[in-house]
Amino acid sequence: MSEGHAQCIVPEEVLKKVLKAAMMTGADFAEVFIEDTSTETITMEDGRIENVNSGRDRGAGVRVIKGETSSYCFTDSLEEKDLLQAARTAAGALSGARGDYTIDLTRREVPVISPIAKYPWETTKAVKAEFLLRADRAARAYDPLIRQVTGALLEIVRNTTIANSEGILAADSVVRSRFTVSALAAKTGVLQTGSATIGKTRGLEILDIKTPEELGKDAARQAIVNVHASPAPSGPMTVVMTNGWGGVLFHEACGHSLEADGILRGSSVFAGKIGQKVASECVTAVDDPTIPNEWGSFGVDDEGNPGKRTVLIENGILKNYMYDRKSAVKAKHEFTGNGRRQSYRYIAIPRMTNTFIAPHTSKAEDILADTPDGLYAKGLRGGQVNSATGDFVFNVSEAYLIKNGKLGDAVRGATLIGNGLKTLAEIDAVADDLDFGPGNCGKGGQSVPAACGQPALRIRRITVGGTQRRPAERRG
Amino acid sequence: MVDLKSLLDYAASLGVRETELYLEESNTWGCRVYQGEVENLQASQGRGLGVRVIVDKALGIAYTSDVSEESAREAISRAAENARISAPDELRCFYAPEGEYPTIDAWSQDIEDTPAETKIRMALDMEAMAKRKNERIQKVLGTSVGTRSHSVTVVNSKGVNVSFKSNSATISCQVLAAENGVMQPGSGAQFSRSFSGLNPEKVVDEAVQKALNLLGGKPVESQDASVIFCPEVSAIIWQMLASTLTGEAVQKKRSMFAGMLGQKVASELVSLIDDPFNVDGYGASPFDAEGVPRKRMALIEDGVLKAFMYDCYSAAKDGVKSTGHASRRVQSAVQVAPCNLYLKPGTLTLEEVVASTKNGFLVMDVSGITVGGLNPVSGDLSVGASGRWITGGKFVGPVREVTIAGNLKDILLGIDAVASDLKWTNIGTPSFRTAKMAVSGK
Numbered sequence: 001m002s003e004g005h006a007q008c009i010v011p012e013e014v015l016k017k018v019l020k021a022a023m024m025t026g027a028d029f030a031e032v033f034i035e036d037t038s039t040e041t042i043t044m045e046d047g048r049i050e051n052v053n054s055g056r057d058r059g060a061g062v063r064v065i066k067g068e069t070s071s072y073c074f075t076d077s078l079e080e081k082d083l084l085q086a087a088r089t090a091a092g093a094l095s096g097a098r099g100d101y102t103i104d105l106t107r108r109e110v111p112v113i114s115p116i117a118k119y120p121w122e123t124t125k126a127v128k129a130e131f132l133l134r135a136d137r138a139a140r141a142y143d144p145l146i147r148q149v150t151g152a153l154l155e156i157v158r159n160t161t162i163a164n165s166e167g168i169l170a171a172d173s174v175v176r177s178r179f180t181v182s183a184l185a186a187k188t189g190v191l192q193t194g195s196a197t198i199g200k201t202r203g204l205e206i207l208d209i210k211t212p213e214e215l216g217k218d219a220a221r222q223a224i225v226n227v228h229a230s231p232a233p234s235g236p237m238t239v240v241m242t243n244g245w246g247g248v249l250f251h252e253a254c255g256h257s258l259e260a261d262g263i264l265r266g267s268s269v270f271a272g273k274i275g276q277k278v279a280s281e282c283v284t285a286v287d288d289p290t291i292p293n294e295w296g297s298f299g300v301d302d303e304g305n306p307g308k309r310t311v312l313i314e315n316g317i318l319k320n321y322m323y324d325r326k327s328a329v330k331a332k333h334e335f336t337g338n339g340r341r342q343s344y345r346y347i348a349i350p351r352m353t354n355t356f357i358a359p360h361t362s363k364a365e366d367i368l369a370d371t372p373d374g375l376y377a378k379g380l381r382g383g384q385v386n387s388a389t390g391d392f393v394f395n396v397s398e399a400y401l402i403k404n405g406k407l408g409d410a411v412r413g414a415t416l417i418g419n420g421l422k423t424l425a426e427i428d429a430v431a432d433d434l435d436f437g438p439g440n441c442g443k444g445g446q447s448v449p450a451a452c453g454q455p456a457l458r459i460r461r462i463t464v465g466g467t468q469r470r471p472a473e474r475r476g
Numbered sequence: 477m478v479d480l481k482s483l484l485d486y487a488a489s490l491g492v493r494e495t496e497l498y499l500e501e502s503n504t505w506g507c508r509v510y511q512g513e514v515e516n517l518q519a520s521q522g523r524g525l526g527v528r529v530i531v532d533k534a535l536g537i538a539y540t541s542d543v544s545e546e547s548a549r550e551a552i553s554r555a556a557e558n559a560r561i562s563a564p565d566e567l568r569c570f571y572a573p574e575g576e577y578p579t580i581d582a583w584s585q586d587i588e589d590t591p592a593e594t595k596i597r598m599a600l601d602m603e604a605m606a607k608r609k610n611e612r613i614q615k616v617l618g619t620s621v622g623t624r625s626h627s628v629t630v631v632n633s634k635g636v637n638v639s640f641k642s643n644s645a646t647i648s649c650q651v652l653a654a655e656n657g658v659m660q661p662g663s664g665a666q667f668s669r670s671f672s673g674l675n676p677e678k679v680v681d682e683a684v685q686k687a688l689n690l691l692g693g694k695p696v697e698s699q700d701a702s703v704i705f706c707p708e709v710s711a712i713i714w715q716m717l718a719s720t721l722t723g724e725a726v727q728k729k730r731s732m733f734a735g736m737l738g739q740k741v742a743s744e745l746v747s748l749i750d751d752p753f754n755v756d757g758y759g760a761s762p763f764d765a766e767g768v769p770r771k772r773m774a775l776i777e778d779g780v781l782k783a784f785m786y787d788c789y790s791a792a793k794d795g796v797k798s799t800g801h802a803s804r805r806v807q808s809a810v811q812v813a814p815c816n817l818y819l820k821p822g823t824l825t826l827e828e829v830v831a832s833t834k835n836g837f838l839v840m841d842v843s844g845i846t847v848g849g850l851n852p853v854s855g856d857l858s859v860g861a862s863g864r865w866i867t868g869g870k871f872v873g874p875v876r877e878v879t880i881a882g883n884l885k886d887i888l889l890g891i892d893a894v895a896s897d898l899k900w901t902n903i904g905t906p907s908f909r910t911a912k913m914a915v916s917g918k
Contacts, residue, residue: 053539
C-alpha cells in the first residue's frame with residue numbers, strides 16, 4: 001500500500017456505471033459505498049490462546065435519495081453485476097424515470113491522519129499470541145487472588161471507497177488496533193473484575209505506548225481493589241473523575257443529544273439552543289476525527305466528506321451540532337464529517353468520532369485536594385442515554401471515597417445517574433490533563449469505534465446509585 | 477455461490493481433516509415512515525460463511541462475507557493457519573450426527589407474498605394512528621415495518637448437513653410526548669411469524685401509553701422498595717442471567733451459579749425454560765450452530781437450578797453431551813447461549829400484581845444494564861431506571877432519574893409475584909416483582 005493514497009477498491013469506470021444505474025429512476029442523489037475490511041481477533045483465556053479468527057467483510061451499499069425518501073440496498077460482493085443489481089434495486093424502490101445521465105468523478109485528496117508504524121501483517125500471529133500470554137502472566141503475578149485472566153487483540157484494516165452523484169470520489173484506509181485484558185479476583189465468595197484497554201488508530205505500536213505487562217497488571221490491580229472494596233454509597237454526592245475514558249460521561253450525557261438527526265426531529269434537549277448557555281463556563285466540548293492516531297480518527301467519513309474539528313460547546317455556550325449528509329442538507333449546514341456507518345450493510349447516520357471536554361486551567365491534584373467529601377471515579381465502564389430527556393447512566397469500575405481532599409476507602413458497584421443539561425451546569429472544575437479511551441458506540445443497531453476523552457474534572461452534585469445508604473441520607 | 481460439500485473436499489485436500497461450515501443467508505426488507513413520507517426503504521440479500529477447522533487438536537476460525545469459491549477457499553486456508561496458533565486440546569471436536577432432528581415450521585408464505593405497498597401503507601397508517609391517540613403526543617418519531625427471511629446451513633466433515641429456513645415480520649413505533657417543556661419518548665414493537673399476526677394498533681398503544689405514563693417523571697426519595705419489572709426489562713435481566721447458566725461460564729469461573737446444580741437459586745415461582753419449538757420467539761430452530769439437535773430444557777424449575785447449557789467443547793470438558801446450545805454469528809466464535817428462552821408466566825395479571833404492592837416501583841425502562849450495570853460474575857446490579865411509583869396498590873406518579881441496585885441472587889430469591897403478561901422479544905418474559913431493592917433518587 002502506498003502510504004497516504006488509499007486505493008480505489010473498485011475501478012472508477014464501474015463506480016460511474018453504478019451511479020448511473022442508481023440515478024435511473026430520477027433520484028436527486030445517489031451514492032455508492034464500497035468496503036473491504038479485514039479483521040483479526042486473537043483471544044486468550046486461562047493462559048491459553050482460545051480463538052484465532054480472521055475475517056473479511058467485503059461489499060457495497062448503494063443509497064438513492066429522492067425528495068424525503070432514501071432507498072438503500074447492499075450486496076456482499078464487489079462484482080460489477082452485483083453492484084449494478086444493488087443499484088437497480090435501490091433505484092427501483094423509487095418511482096420515476098430519467099433519460100440519459102452522465103457523471104464525472106473527481107478524486108478527493110484524503111489526508112493521512114494516522115500514520116501506521118507496525119501494520120498487522122508485519123507481525124506473525126505467534127508473536128501476537130505471545131503478547132497476550134505476557135499480559136496473563138503479569139496479571140497473575142500481581143496477586144494470588146487473581147483467578148482468571150482473559151485478553152483479546154483486535155486488529156482491523158478498513159478500506160473504503162465512496163463515490164456520489166455530485167462527482168465526489170474518495171478513498172480511505174484506516175488501521176485500528178485494540179488490546180484488552182480483564183482479570184477476575186475471588187475472595188470468600190466475592191468475585192470482582194478489573195480491566196485495562198488500549199485502542200488507537202495505529203498498528204501494534206500501541207503496545208509500545210502501554211506494554212502487555214502494564215495492561216495485565218492494571219487489570220489485576222483494579223480487580224483486587226474491587227474485591228477488597230465496600231459497597232458503594234447511594235444518594236447525591238460530589239464526584240471527581242480522572243482524565244481519559246471518563247469522557248464517556250460527556251459522550252452519554254450530551255454527545256448523543258448533539259447529533260443532528262435527533263436535533264432536526266426536535267427529539268433532543270439541545271434542539272434550538274445554539275448560542276445559549278448550556279454548561280458551566282469551564283466546559284468546552286469538541287468532536288474531532290482529525291486527531292492523529294486516536295481511536296475514532298479517519299480521513300473522510302463514510303459519506304466521503306473530510307473529517308473536521310467541530311467545537312460543540314465553547315466556554316459553556318452551545319455552538320454546533322454533528323451532521324451527516326442528510327441532516328446537513330436539510331438544515332442547510334456545512335458538512336461536519338460525522339456521517340458514519342458500521343459497515344456497508346448500513347446507511348450512514350450522524351455519529352461522534354473522538355469527542356472530548358477540552359483542557360482547562362485547573363490541576364488534577366488541586367481539584368481532589370479542594371474536595372472535602374465525595375466520590376473519586378477512577379475507572380468507568382460504559383453508559384447509556386435517553387437523548388430526548390437527557391437522562392443518562394454510567395457505571396463506575398473503580399471508585400474511592402474522598403475524605404478531606406484525600407482518597408479514602410475503595411467502593412464498588414457504583415452507578416452515576418443524572419441529566420445531561422443539569423450535569424453540564426454542575427461541572428465546576430476542569431483540569432489540563434486531557435486523555436482518551438477507546439469505545440464502541442452503539443446507535444440505531446450500528447456500532448462504530450468512538451473515542452471519549454476528558455481532563456480530570458469535578459461534578460458538584462450527581463446521584464450515585466449504590467446499595468449502601470449513607471447514614472446522613474437515611475430516612476425514617 | 478460455492479458448493480459446501482466441495483469445500484469440505486478442498487479442506488481435506490489441504491490436509492485439514494475436520495472442518496465445519498456455517499452459512500447464513502438472509503433477505504431483508506424494511507421501510508421507515510416519518511411525517512407522512514417514506515423516509516427509508518431498504519431491501520438486501522445478505523450472506524456470510526463461517527469456517528472452523530481442527531488441525532492437530534487445535535481450533536482455527538475464519539469468515540467471509542463474500543461467498544464465492546475463491547473467497548471461501550481463502551477462508552479455509554486462513555482458518556487452518558489460525559489453528560497453528562491456538563492452544564491444542566484433545567477435547568476439541570465437531571458434532572457427529574446421531575438421532576433425529578425435530579421439525580419446526582417457522583415459515584409463513586404471507587410474509588413473502590405481502591407487496592411492498594401494503595407494508596408501506598401499514599407504516600403510514602401507524603403513524604397517522606399514533607398522532608391521533610392523545611394531544612400530549614407531540615410527535616411521532618418514526619414507524620417501521622420490516623420482513624426478514626433467514627436460513628442457516630451447517631455442514632461438517634463428520635456428516636452433519638442440515639439447513640433451516642424461517643421468516644418473520646416486525647413493526648415498531650416511536651412517539652414523543654411533551655408537556656410543560658418536558659419531553660418523553662415511548663416505543664412499542666412486535667415480532668410476528670406471520671404478516672396477518674401483526675397488530676399495529678396494539679404497538680401504537682404500547683408506545684403512546686409508555687410515553688404518557690413516564691411523562692413528567694421525577695426522582696423519588698432514596699429508599700428500599702418492591703420492584704416490578706415490566707416484560708421488556710424482565711427480558712434483559714433473564715437474558716443476562718442465562719449467560720451465567722452455561723457449562724462454559726462455570727468452567728471459566730464466570731458464573732455465580734457454579735456448584736449450585738439442584739439447589740434453590742430463585743423463588744419457587746420461577747421456572748426458566750429454553751424451548752426451541754415455540755415459534756413465537758426469535759430463536760426457534762431445530763439445531764444449534766454446530767448442527768446439534770435442539771431440545772426443550774428447563775434451566776430453573778420451581779426455583780431449583782436444573783441444568784447448565786453446553787456446546788460440544790464445553791460438554792466434552794465436563795464429560796457430558798452437548799445440550800444443543802452452540803450459538804454464533806458468521807463473524808464470531810461459537811459461544812454457549814440459550815436459543816429461545818422463556819420465563820413461565822404466573823396466574824395474576826399485572827394489574828393484580830400492582831394492586832397488591834404497598835410501596836413499590838414499576839420499572840418500565842432501564843439504562844446501562846448491558847454496559848456494566850449488571851455484573852454477571854458477582855451478580856451486582858445497579859442501573860438507571862424509569863417507571864411509575866406505586867403506593868397502596870395504586871400508581872401515584874411517574875419516576876425517572878433514579879437507580880435501582882441489588883444483587884441478582886437476592887432479587888431472584890425475593891421474587892414474590894410473576895404475572896401472566898408473557899411477551900416475546902428476544903426471549904419470552906412476563907412482568908415479575910421482587911420484594912426489595914435499593915432505589916437511589918433524591
